[in-house]
Amino acid sequence: MLSMSVLAAGAQAAEADQGPTRAQVQAELQQAKASGQYTFGEEGYPAAIAQTSSLTSQQVQAELAQAKNAGEVTFGNLDYPPVAAAETATSLTRAQVQSQLAQAKAEGLVTFGNMDYPPMGS
Known part of the structure; x- marks a missing residue:
């Protein structure tokens, strides 16, 4: 008698633990196909969202x-990396830049190569 009640309880527990029904799985599959979340084979893996x-x-x-x-x-x-146009724009003319370069050279701030590194200017 005890074994019958154990079998009945086990059968009820098995029914309660079962996953979705066949109809539910088919409905989920159709919904996934309709929304583009279902793919076949290797094409389109993973499915594009x-x-x-x-x-x-x-x-x-x-x-x-x-x-x-x-x-x-x-x-x-x-x-x-991209450099914004505002960073490269200058308000100085070419002559002003050349004048600043000549002044920096005269003060020893501009060097060439590594023979006089670091520069010894002010």
Whole structure:
């Protein structure tokens, strides 16, 4: 008699521990296929998650144009890291820069090579 009650309790516990039904699994599979989260084979692994954006295409294009004008867009490794255009802009004329260079040379602040390193100027 005791063994029958143990078997009945075990059967009830097994039913309670069972996972989703076949119909539930099929419904989940159809939902995953519809949302693009289901892939087959190696193609598209892992499944791409749908991206949403709060910006319109025109806003993105305007931001890209602004970044290009500011010198913040790079291509390849040649111009990495990007240097903002504001950092490279100067208000000095070519003659003023040449004058400053001549003055620095006269004061010994400009060196060539490593023979006179560190510079001994003021």
